[in-house]
Amino acid sequence: MKEIFLGTVTVEGWEKVKIEGQKGIIGYSAEEVAFRVPGGLLRIRGNALNIDEISAEIAVVSGRIEGVDREKAKPPKSRAYR
Amino acid sequence: MKGGFRIRYFIERHPCFALNKLCGAGVTAKAVRREGEGASFSLGSDEADRGERVMLGSGVKFVRLYESGFFAHLKALKGKAALLVSLAAAIAGTALYSFSVDSVRVTGVNRVDENAVLEMVREELPSPFILPGEDFSAAERKLLNIDGVAYASVGKSGRDIIVKIVEELPEVPLLNTQNPIPLPAKEGGVITKIVVLNGTKRVEAGDTVTKGEILIEPFIVSDSGERIATRAMGIVEAKVRRTERVECPAEGSAAELVLERKEAFEAALEEGARLIDYSFEVKKVDKKAYLDLYYDIITRI
Numbered sequence: 001m002k003e004i005f006l007g008t009v010t011v012e013g014w015e016k017v018k019i020e021g022q023k024g025i026i027g028y029s030a031e032e033v034a035f036r037v038p039g040g041l042l043r044i045r046g047n048a049l050n051i052d053e054i055s056a057e058i059a060v061v062s063g064r065i066e067g068v069d070r071e072k073a074k075p076p077k078s079r080a081y082r
Numbered sequence: 083m084k085g086g087f088r089i090r091y092f093i094e095r096h097p098c099f100a101l102n103k104l105c106g107a108g109v110t111a112k113a114v115r116r117e118g119e120g121a122s123f124s125l126g127s128d129e130a131d132r133g134e135r136v137m138l139g140s141g142v143k144f145v146r147l148y149e150s151g152f153f154a155h156l157k158a159l160k161g162k163a164a165l166l167v168s169l170a171a172a173i174a175g176t177a178l179y180s181f182s183v184d185s186v187r188v189t190g191v192n193r194v195d196e197n198a199v200l201e202m203v204r205e206e207l208p209s210p211f212i213l214p215g216e217d218f219s220a221a222e223r224k225l226l227n228i229d230g231v232a233y234a235s236v237g238k239s240g241r242d243i244i245v246k247i248v249e250e251l252p253e254v255p256l257l258n259t260q261n262p263i264p265l266p267a268k269e270g271g272v273i274t275k276i277v278v279l280n281g282t283k284r285v286e287a288g289d290t291v292t293k294g295e296i297l298i299e300p301f302i303v304s305d306s307g308e309r310i311a312t313r314a315m316g317i318v319e320a321k322v323r324r325t326e327r328v329e330c331p332a333e334g335s336a337a338e339l340v341l342e343r344k345e346a347f348e349a350a351l352e353e354g355a356r357l358i359d360y361s362f363e364v365k366k367v368d369k370k371a372y373l374d375l376y377y378d379i380i381t382r383i
Binding site for chain 2: 024027028029050051053054055
């Protein structure tokens with residue numbers, strides 16, 4: 001059965017992104033924050049990115065947002081991030 | 083967040099791993115900031131214990147940085163408030179101690195009853211606390227009513243009240259003195275106070291006198307109306323104007339020069355003299371600017 005992303009991604013004025021239903025953070029830098037979401041990855045690109053809040057249900061990223069990309073899941077080869 | 087304040091943590095490495103562990107345990111991390119390979123974040127005080135247990139259990143090395151938030155500030159403020167209160171209490175205690183009167187010392191009494199002086203001073207100064215700048219003139223006037231007191235001054239030195247008495251000359255038959263010397267004015271001015279110790283005063287307070295003018299005549303009049311020559315003695319104070327002219331420098335403001343000159347003048351004043359007013363004007367003489375300063379002082383003449 002194919003898993004589909006049931007969460008919500010809300011972009012507020014290109015300054016804040018709210019991700020509901022994230023399954024874990026896999027990368028974090030000032031230019032990119034990546035989350036695991038059902039069915040793939042969600043990458044937030046920008047500058048001076050900060051994570052305002054992160055919990056099991058929600059993550060809020062703020063900064064100068066340049067883009068939000070979704071990648072479909074690939075078969076895991078190795079543990080990409082710790 | 084029920085605890086009311088937040089605790090900030092720093093983890094050196096693998097922040098994503100730590101954050102996922104925290105999220106998995108139902109802990110919410112806020113204000114996550116990437117710092118090199120690590121990151122800092124804050125946890126609510128009600129979740130901090132659980133978060134620390136999760137990190138310890140997962141082998142995440144962390145450092146507790148500080149507490150923030152209203153209640154944390156309140157805790158810090160409580161400490162500061164206690165410090166301020168104790169400081170205020172110490173200052174108040176010191177002030178009360180320094181304002182309190184320890185003893186009354188009388189100097190210059192030989193024939194005058196010292197107890198009468200002490201009693202009079204205590205009547206006039208009933209409060210055990212004397213503030214700085216207290217006016218003792220009423221007490222000084224009252225002291226003049228005591229028999230034999232020609233002049234009295236009251237002041238505070240440390241925690242002591244100092245009463246200085248100048249006694250009247252003894253009532254003994256005065257013989258003609260060989261050298262009847264009058265008391266002339268050393269400077270011109272307006273008399274503000276005159277106390278005759280010996281002789282007969284020629285001027286009153288408020289009179290304008292010039293330099294060399296006789297202030298106290300060298301004689302006294304006996305009960306029988308006879309003029310008896312004597313050496314004039316007394317204390318005469320007057321408001322005197324002194325002037326100073328300085329050349330204005332090419333640079334710098336006149337106001338700074340005025341203040342500088344005024345402070346130098348005050349520092350050089352003779353003992354007992356005090357500056358009560360000053361003024362100045364700038365004049366041009368021969369293409370040069372001069373500053374004329376006028377100082378009004380009260381001094382003995």
